[in-house]
């Protein structure tokens with residue numbers, strides 16, 4: 001109770017949100033935005049080729065949309081604020097194509113862990129997953145077996 005964090009952006013010490021479960025790094029939305037931008041800059045700096053490739057694809061797609069007159073139609077039909085947001089594009093820096101490699105590594109790890117488990121443990125974990133997702137669903141869970 002009463003866990004406090006030191007914001008990585010502004011340095012303020014604030015009480016942590018209990019829902020963050022120890023993962024909170026910043027104090028506010030403004031600091032969250034600042035941190036996300038800082039991390040995106042770091043990713044771009046670490047992988048300039050991948051960033052450049054993503055940027056080329058993003059820009060090419062944007063030009064294509066502009067040619068099709070999408071942004072102009074949006075500006076005429078939607079409210080001006082959302083139209084400008086949509087014309088600008090995304091609300092955060094695009095992810096790197098390198099993320100696919102990370103995702104595949106994670107999947108490999110999950111598969112390895114699953115194969116290393118005993119059958120009983122696998123059943124217990126699957127049951128727990130089903131019960132957890134059923135608790136978030138409106139339909140009641142169906143139990144299998146005796």
Ligand SMILES: [Zn+2]
Nearest residue numbers: 007010027031
């Ligand atoms: Zn802060």
